[in-house]
Amino acid sequence: MKKIINDPANVVPEMVAGMVRSYPQFIEQVPDTEAVMRSDKESMKGKVGLVSGGGSGHEPTHAGFVGKGMLSAAVCGQVFTSPTPDQIYAAIKAVDQGQGVFLIIKNYSGDIMNFDMAKDLAEMDDIKIKSIVVDDDIAVENSTFTQGRRGVAGTLFMHKVLGAAAQNGASLDEIAELAEQVLPNIKTIAVALSAATNPETGKPGFVLKDDEIEFGVGVHSEPGYRREKIKPAKDLVEELVNKLDGEMHLDGSKKYAVLVNGMGATPLMEQYIFSNDLLNKLEQFKIKPAFIKIGNYMTSLDMAGISLTMFELKDDKWLEALKMPVATIAWK
Template sequence: MKKIINQPDQVVDQMLKGFVYANGELVKRVPNTTVIVQKHKEKNKVALVSGGGSGHEPAHAGFVGKGMLTAAVAGEVFTSPSPDQVLEGIKAADNGAGVLLIIKNYTGDVMNFEMAKELAEAEGIVVEQLIVDDDIAVEDSTHTAGKRGVAGTVIVHKILGAAADLGMSLTDMKALGDELVKQVKSIGVALTAATVPEVGKPGFSLADDEMEYGVGIHSEPGYHRTKVKSSSAIAEELVSKLKQAFDFQSGETYGLLVNGLGATPLMEQYIFLHDVEKQLANEDVSVAFKKVGALMTSLDMNGVSLTLVKLEQDWLKLWQHPVDVTDW
């Protein structure tokens, strides 16, 4: 294992210290916690809190700021933060208009965030929650009951963050989020697995000429292992799965996210996006926005994921709403 770290058990704390040092004009760390919170909060607006295990940077701390998250709570690598840490995030984020939790669908995250919600409500804070389960590759995988929450979570952060910034109520944001989550779907492919610092070896083994469709962001198994394919062939496979999941209809409008999983150069992400464009050109649907970059990573995993969101109502305006965060 080759990593630029010190002690493996100190990576999260030291990462957060470096993150705040680099971005102290926008964010701060709540003392004695793993909570990153907006430095300049606005009163009487719904607060958004997300988080989960570390190793997915820039998610989630990189999306804390005006127009996206109010606070992010980091757990240890690929491990949910504790209920007490999430509670501190809720308390730090609360602006007086309630808090909406955005939770990726992993058993530990759901359990701990829901426990924190109950603790916060006992202290008089109004809290709602959304569970994002956008990964269509497999169901009931490692760490998960049902579909996993992956890069589509970032789209939820962006659209709901805009709604909060524009003054939408907690009740209306919960309703919007429920509809949005239904229309966000993702699927990925990996050429190599992630290596957790405290483990010291990849989460699974792929031969030099192998890749795996449908791998999760914690190195969970996918649905098919095969010889390495071209970018064009990978795009054809992933778009076909998303087409089936959405049942594309003529005239529909989508947003598109190509997400690098940690060790994939932007060059390759753009090549893949070009191939996705060619696949979608064969369908009678339009693409209203495109986003490319490493936004929901898996440490040093080499691979990409593809997310589509079927746009409804005024969602495009919310996507285009300006933000002031470190990693958008």
């Protein structure tokens, strides 16, 4: 294992320190935690707070999306490990402005348990709190760490739409209702060329032969649904889009947002090749995406691979929310 680190046990605190010191215009550290919050406190006043988080190793998720127009705070757990309830609770208290706090949770057993415990603590402090569990991964129904479908890169569209609503003054109840409307319209599927290597163990989550790929892997190197020989980019697109079509019934009369997401070790060159083939494939459905993002947004350490998220925009206000300017490290 070759990593640019010091002590494997200190990767998260040193990472958080580096982020907050490098980008003080966007974030600051919640004292005595590995959580970060918005540093523009004036623009948070009177607004609902949005808190997300999870295990580290997925950067820029989640801390890279903390800032005006997106998250109020993000809690960084140990690598691929849910943050503890006390750290989540500290982030909730730090961003509560009296209007309540909304939690965006990915569907992993540890995340759900720990965020729910923090939610209970906040309610004991009379903080109004609601939440949504994102389960956008269509690859498998149940997998390691998960009951039901996993929460993956589609979570970022939830961050963006709810972040715009909160910034524009929506109430806690309005944000909760919006989250429930948005959730079933976001779907994601991935393919991996190699697994992530956790710096604390020094071992990859799984091993593929030099000529193998795996469809449907999760962001913690959880197993997918099929392993086979490497294929050209256009064939990968064919597989992933057909899976999404089976779930979403793609239709040229509808509007879609698209996220092509690198998993950590996939060069942008390859992501753009994939995107070119993707746009060709979508033309067969007479679909021209109304919004598209390409890049490394929810990674899995050094995993080589790509995920594809499609979001059916049933309300034009959702598209407006995606286009609304923000002030964060990673969403430009």
